[in-house]
Amino acid sequence: MMEGGTTIKLLDLPGQQVSEWLRSFDTVLSDGDGTIWQDDTEIEGAAAVLNALQNHHGKRVYIITNNGLKTRSELFGRAQHLGFQVPNDQHIISPTATIVEHLKQLPDFDSSKHKVYVVGNAAIGRELRENGIESYGAGVEEPLAKGDKWQDFAMRELTKPEAADNVGAVVVGWDEHFSYCKMARACHILCRNENSAFLVTNRDAVHKYPNFCIPGTGAFVAGIEACAGREALEMGKPNPVVLEPLIQSGALRPQRTLMIGDCPKMDIAFARNCGMQSLLVGTGSFPLDILQQNSHLPQPDFYLPKLGDLLQFL
Template sequence: MYKQKPKNLVNLTKGEMANWLNSFDTVLTDCDGVLWHEGVAIDGVPAAISLLKTLGKEVYFVTNNGIKTRHDIWKTAMGAGFDVPETRIIAPISGIVEYLQARDFRKKVYIIGAEAVRSELTAVGIESFGPGPDVLAGKLSDYIAQHVNDTEAHEVGAVVVGFDEHFSFAKMLKACHYLGTNPDCLFMSTNFDHVHRYPAFSVPGTRALLVALETCVGRSALQFGKPNAEICAELIKSGRVVPARTLMIGDVCKVDILFGHNCGLQTLLVGTGFNSVYELNEILQNPSENERYIPDFFVPSLGDITKLV
């Protein structure tokens, strides 16, 4: 039987709240919209994370942020008042780098994405290029003659796509050439986030850019962010995460909550994301078709749990 709606933690009795807290040993939590907004901690949330740790919970931060290195995310967390080891941050750029290292990767990487991707690759000795503006000026034939050649294509062993405010036809042309010329060229993406919604506007996400490229090359990219359960596979295999005793906290039903269900975790949606409550209400209009997006629990803000214990 599918869930009709999540249980609101605010409505639980003290006893029910204690039982809920005792039902998990490990916490995976999203960052933006759950812990902070633009690097500024959401009221009461650092205290809530501290409470969970005091209760013996192991806490990991799991983000889809593809424009910052893991170290930069860690600095944001520390600056916002969250005491978390850098090794407890699971981020897509680091996942891509570790994937390439495990395969003794020795070619170049073409990046449609942020400078942070190049920075992490450079740190482990992998050559890459691509971040920044690349605009086709003049005739297409002239650009192809100048920038598209088979020699360069065979030097490229991977194409990585992330959020790129400088996304352009020229970049897509190059990526299509590298992927189309070399069938062994790896095709990877930081995440599948479709859109980033804010109160006054929306910004196209990585997935919006990626679909165009996938359509051109007839291949699907490996993705290193939520809701892909593979990013949690090593934690589960090592025993550090036991799915039935783990809670996933997020602010996006179709990313964070789906990720939790994909991994077999309990799920908690917070209402502090810019679009959290609206998205949840939309999903609950047709719960039978949206079951995997429906969280087990809801709380207006993670900071509220300190008042409910």
């Protein structure tokens, strides 16, 4: 960012200056939804830009997403299908994969005897299973049975030893089947097992669509935090913990890394938290003129209307 905190519009710079800027980083992290793709459709020019940065300019490219509805390998498959040439699924940084990596590092979690309770979608269960971690609850409906009162459910389910014994973690993700029963199970486990991990894929409170808004994962985890009296550890942006494996291995130096994204609260805040350069693209919900009217939001170092606009400099 220029002196005084002014965001630089890359399209206003001469080519020589953009070339110098490109030489200032070795690694590129790019958000997924809204930045390089929308669902299963590439945003025009995004693949060509990331492929050129990797293949012709020698940058290490990673796709980093808060999408907890797919496993790392599934997201890698999407990237390949849409033409992004990242070398392998280790170049996908996703909440489901970060959860696995975090659990494996916890001294109090033993995958040979501990299982994980998931309030979330089936992808979390698939990622855990693929990595040898037993879980239950992912993608499952659990409404209060017709005719049941909460006391009936609690006495029948929560008084069993297996309701909390050997449950080493509670993981919360986006869950269309979120219910009182799931909240009660999570609360019981977290209150009974003080050493159990409490993880959340992300804290997106709401998902906004053109015609409606729906609750996000942040809304679900807030209820569980309130009743359990504990705070969940976020496994997605803007928490810098998601980059720890790459930083510790020496594969990434934050001061030589560019973060590309479309969301100030997640992507630009993440870049700031990690000490990285940031590039905001206007293909999400925050064109620059709208962002600059909200001074309380993190402001990016650089701006492009869309990532494909960088192609002319490559």
